[in-house]
Amino acid sequence: MRIALDAMGGDFAPEAVVKGAVMAAQELKNGEVILLLGKEDVLHTLLQENGYTGSNISVMHASQVIEMGEHPTKALTQKPDSSIALGYGLLKAQKADAFCSAGNTGAMLVGAMFSVKAIEGILRPSIASFVPKLSGGLGVILDVGANADCKPEVLEQFGELGSIYAKYVLDIQNPKVGLMNLGEEEGKGTVNTQAAHQRLKLNKDINFIGNIEGRDIFNDKADVIVCDGYTGNIIVKMAESLYDILHQKGIHDPFFDKFNYETEGGSPILGINGNAVIGHGVSSPRAICNMVLLAQKMAVSKISERFRKNYSA
Incomplete structure (x- = not known):
């Protein structure tokens, strides 16, 4: 299982997100991986500062950041290499089983609607x-x-x-x-x-x-x-x-x-082709940790697939 996590989203990112990811990694099983999305050099440094040496966290580089106050649609269009755009890209390509972000809520909703899109019938x-x-x-x-x-x-x-x-x-x-x-x-x-x-x-x-x-x-x-x-x-x-x-x-x-x-750490978006969770903008490490664990629970339950099966019938 791979859970993509926007490391650059939130008022206290990336420090709080990395700390939360380290906390969540301790709760994950072997084979369950958090994909930290953001500026690679910054994230590796923070992981070192937090003493993380495990195998449940991997870093993926995203050169751009969608700020909290940016216009959602414009930002996603103009910043294709942002952590939010990358997260939805992984979800759409089924290279991630869930995507979490405490970043720009509007961008998370726009990405859900126009990237992975609503399940047919929703x-x-x-x-x-x-x-x-x-x-x-x-x-x-x-x-x-x-x-x-x-x-x-x-x-x-x-x-x-x-x-x-x-x-x-x-x-x-x-x-x-x-x-x-x-x-x-x-x-x-x-x-x-x-x-x-x-x-x-x-x-x-x-x-x-x-x-x-x-x-x-x-x-x-x-x-x-x-x-x-x-x-x-x-x-x-x-x-x-x-x-x-x-x-x-x-x-x-x-x-x-x-x-x-x-x-609980976040609010799930229900009815889209994938598992996505929106966190509070002021998310602390504890909130980030619980958001990741909520995404894990959704992926394990195969909730998105159950929605698809229900409406295809």
């Missing part, structure tokens, strides 16, 4: 995130930022994507799907959510339990939470802020500690 690839449950374990919420506005059929498909992911990556059998809405009643919500409710209700491939409200996010009512990217992004950022506030006040709790973005 209307809109989605960014997913994870929801800690009070009873333990995790749920999945999608979309959290790729699609601010969603048609009913797109929301229905998010329910399908989330169900497949929950089953094969989170090991939840027959995951419960809930539609985020402003009331539990079937007739509540916008025109889009009302129509999405009817489509989800009639979909025999998912275990739809109806509308859920914001108070249901962390309980066991739903394992898969479906919403548009605008709503999902607000939910995720609010959860992150709760952790920050509690941390500032010196309050530590095992449940709320899971709200820390470092815990």
Whole structure:
């Protein structure tokens, strides 16, 4: 297994990325390799400084860097030898089983759409995130930022994507799907959510339990939470802020500690031809490590292949 990692992406790159890669390498099995993508001389020096002498990390040179503030489409076009372009090139050529980056989010999404591309039958690839449950374990919420506005059929498909992911990556059998809405009643919500409710209700491939409200996010009512990217992004950022506030006040709790973005390390892009994970721009070494391990878990589960098989049928 080969996991490509953008060593130049993120506010604290490349130092934090290399440290995170070294941490992750200790968790990998023989034959699982992290491909560090970036400026070769810099990366070799940092690996030496971190005392790395193992065989689970390999360096691949990328002469260009897409900065955080650059226009995604222009940057990918004008910087074909950037670490992000190289990562998607490896993924497309099946020379990497997954690609991770804490760099320019827009460039990661553009690369996903125009390099490896969406799986045939997928209307809109989605960014997913994870929801800690009070009873333990995790749920999945999608979309959290790729699609601010969603048609009913797109929301229905998010329910399908989330169900497949929950089953094969989170090991939840027959995951419960809930539609985020402003009331539990079937007739509540916008025109889009009302129509999405009817489509989800009639979909025999998912275990739809109806509308859920914001108070249901962390309980066991739903394992898969479906919403548009605008709503999902607000939910995720609010959860992150709760952790920050509690941390500032010196309050530590095992449940709320899971709200820390470092815990999972990144957000997978679902519905594309390959496994890609987007990390937080301020990713620490711990976050980078967990992002790599998340990508490893996705590759082992063959989640992208399962999506393809589902929609080819």
